[in-house]
Amino acid sequence: MYSARLTSELKQLRDAALTSSYAYTELAHLCNNIGPRLSGSPQAQQAVQYVADEMRRLGLDVQLEKVTVPHWVRGAETGELVKFAGQAPGTTQKIVLTVLGGSVATSADGLSAEVIVVDSFDDLSSLGRGKVAGKIVLFNARFDKQMAAQGFGLDAYGQAVVYRGAGPSEAARLGAVASLVRSVGGADYRLPHTGAFGYAADAPKIPAAAVSAEDADLIAYLTAQGPVRMHLTLTPQTLPDVESYNVIADIKGSEHPEQVIIVSGHLDSWDLGTGAIDDGAGVAVAMQIAQLIKTLGLKPKRTIRVIAWMNEENGLRGGQAYAQDHKEDLANHIAAIESDLGAGHPVGFSAHISAKALEMLRPLASVLQTLGAGIVNRSEHAEGADVSPLDAAGVPTFAPIQDNRTYFNYHHTAADTLDKVVPRELAENAVVMAVLAYTIANLPEALPR
Amino acid sequence: MYSARLTSELKQLRDAALTSSYAYTELAHLCNNIGPRLSGSPQAQQAVQYVADEMRRLGLDVQLEKVTVPHWVRGAETGELVKFAGQAPGTTQKIVLTVLGGSVATSADGLSAEVIVVDSFDDLSSLGRGKVAGKIVLFNARFDKQMAAQGFGLDAYGQAVVYRGAGPSEAARLGAVASLVRSVGGADYRLPHTGAFGYAADAPKIPAAAVSAEDADLIAYLTAQGPVRMHLTLTPQTLPDVESYNVIADIKGSEHPEQVIIVSGHLDSWDLGTGAIDDGAGVAVAMQIAQLIKTLGLKPKRTIRVIAWMNEENGLRGGQAYAQDHKEDLANHIAAIESDLGAGHPVGFSAHISAKALEMLRPLASVLQTLGAGIVNRSEHAEGADVSPLDAAGVPTFAPIQDNRTYFNYHHTAADTLDKVVPRELAENAVVMAVLAYTIANLPEALPR
Secondary structure: OOOHHHHHHHHHHHHHHHOOOHHHHHHHHHHHHHOOOOOOOHHHHHHHHHHHHHHHHOOOEEEEEEEEEEEEEOOOEEEEEEEOOOOOOOOOEEEOEEEOEOOOOOOOOOEEEEEEEEOOHHHHHHHHHHHHOOOEEEEOOOOOHHHHHOOOHHHHHHHHHHHHHHHHHHHHHOOOOEEEEEOOOOOOOOOOOOOEOOOOOOOOOOOEEEEOHHHHHHHHHHHOOOOOEEEEEEOOEEEEEEEEEEEEEEEOOOOEEEEEEEEEEEOOOOOOOOOHHHHHHHHHHHHHHHHHHHHHOOOOOEEEEEEEEOOOOOOOHHHHHHHHHOHHHHHHEEEEEEOOOOOOOEEEEEEEOOHHHHHHHOOHHHHHHHHOOOEEEEOOOOOOOOOHHHHHOOOOEEEEEEOOOOHHHHOOOOOOOHHHOOHHHHHHHHHHHHHHHHHHHHOOOOOOO | OOOHHHHHHHHHHHHHHHOOOHHHHHHHHHHHHHOOOOOOOHHHHHHHHHHHHHHHHOOOEEEEEEEEEEEEEOOOEEEEEEEOOOOOOOOOEEEOEEEOEOOOOOOOOOEEEEEEEEOOHHHHHHHHHHHHOOOEEEEOOOOOHHHHHOOOHHHHHHHHHHHHHHHHHHHHHOOOOEEEEEOOOOOOOOOOOOOEOOOOOOOOOOOEEEEOHHHHHHHHHHHOOOOOEEEEEEOOEEEEEEEEEEEEEEEOOOOEEEEEEEEEEEOOOOOOOOOHHHHHHHHHHHHHHHHHHHHHOOOOOEEEEEEEEOOOOOOOHHHHHHHHHOHHHHHHEEEEEEOOOOOOOEEEEEEEOOHHHHHHHOOHHHHHHHHOOOEEEEOOOOOOOOOHHHHHOOOOEEEEEEOOOOHHHHOOOOOOOHHHOOHHHHHHHHHHHHHHHHHHHHOOOOOOO
């Protein structure tokens, strides 16, 4: 049991968060007034300024910590099937696709080549260079929608995303001229899902895009009947790196100001949507922790540090820079909490912590259970990409456990927009983050590792 | 009760349809090999030839009956907000939209104007010319998703579609320079829904487009904060009319060849998707009636006429031409069945018929009930747009009653693709159409009006 005072403060935080529209209002501004916030873009810079100004307005100590980020811009992206069985004379079939982040371009006129479809890397290998060279390869592994609908979206994502991540270089090694991946996500609304990937050092760099699930089906259907030729025009550009920032805003601890509890989300987003669920929601909820503590006049014993991370999506340079820049001080990082799986109803939180630490946090369940968020889960891995470099350095990491059954329908698409967030559910996420952070900040003993 | 022979034949039709993949295979060809089939397009012409050839292959008497159709092509369609509150310097917000069928174009460079948002025609009127002239008007009436989810999709559609249909001229009368409508449909995947509308003779013709639900929300949010300026580029073209065809394929009746029962769907589609649910499915199911009767060696007493209508979407000229060309013969049209609400599980059929005719068809329920399609409903209006001119001339019209709870999520969008049709459900639709048509063709007395 916690002290009566702490318990009372936690309930104040909970009740205030549930009736506040602060996080939703902030999220709306990030999505609607600023818009997509890809690293290096003017919108990402505007968002940095906006969050910093707002945290200062609330009275926090704000630092902008430099992060050098990639600056990749999308350009044109079109695809069409120009030769296939049964085609009406003079016609093509449009293919809905989107370039993967970091891809090189085709020429401005595009390229034309036969498309071949594989379901796996083994499939690709068995074809060999003779059948792959000069072709466009489509990796057609399906995202397991049923698995996602059962709440295991991250597992479904993990299974399929390997083709987005490694496909381009695997195809290039066998001489492919471009690489397509069936969108890694659950939408069936002709919606392509973008995302990052890496070129292997030992493979040619070829253009890479994601086609919608429907278009992958169409290509598979037509290639089963005979040769299919595609014209593909992708004109992204990789511009010089840009100086950007993690926004760091502190409410200094009254007893142990040197001990830090991070609450965070990432401020950058992909460029197709407006980054509501990924991850404006995480930033807005972290901002709300500050707003709640200030509004309620609470005094955490340890420092609560709101961080809006930069460049989670295509580089993770914000998370890496922070861990590097603060490496001498990580022993004082008591906990790092990140929300980066949307804003669905939370059922509790997950933590990469010791068994002893877990026991110290169990009483939280009784405060959170009133909103159905009483699960306290100990996990075996870092919670949150941006905090993973801290986790690797021994800092306990935490994340809310959200209902993510529809998260991967919208993830990395043009449809990641404000309407996908339910205000009440966003507020519930603020409750979990606030109660968790404030507890860790006020335990009599620092949370052990 | 029907004769033992008729009952036995109906069961044969039912059981054969349920185990056949014919309709699905034909639908796949229409969608995937031919593609979108907008009136006047090469794909529409290819589809006419394809269906005619296939019906001839099955041994039907095939006529191509001329229909002069519009030939409208989409062109470029882009929108962006160029001025709004809180905007990052030098940035815009992309607006996802699609031109409405038949719209005139902006200049090639597009137009820029302030956007104003109205929820109704009353709203628009109350603003008056002073506030509307020179502006882009967004009609932001919401499609009632809950109503659609409860099975009343057509009602929800009917409520909202008035703004698509009449909005452009209502806005133009007050001096608007372009008209936008919140997409009439239930998708929340940043997916715009196209569709037809008509320019009033007494109003200037202004460009018209549909924005996605998310983009309508965004514009409404931003206009509530201050002036919002939009740049809009729409370059559709209206080309000279084209000669096209209704495909008419007969299985002549053995006793009353002059008496005709029509089974039909429309062959044209919008150009964004591949017209699977709207209405390749209807055509494929109608084709299957012919295939089943021929395969089973059945001999209907009256003529069963398969029709693939042309130009339902943007003119209804096929349905009108047929009623006109056959006007001397309509007394011999015993029934006209059309499927044009997708391929969801059918629960029975609806008919615009007399009470006496209804009684003659009630025994069908026992044959269809085994697949949960035993509802026999008498309606107060024509069933199916293409058969509505026949209905107006007194011909009884019929349609399967499909589960259309998700139909309007995909209707008139790029996501109307083959995967939206479940093979088993398509087969169930073939059962309903086949059993209904064959019954009417074989009743001892012609169905009364």
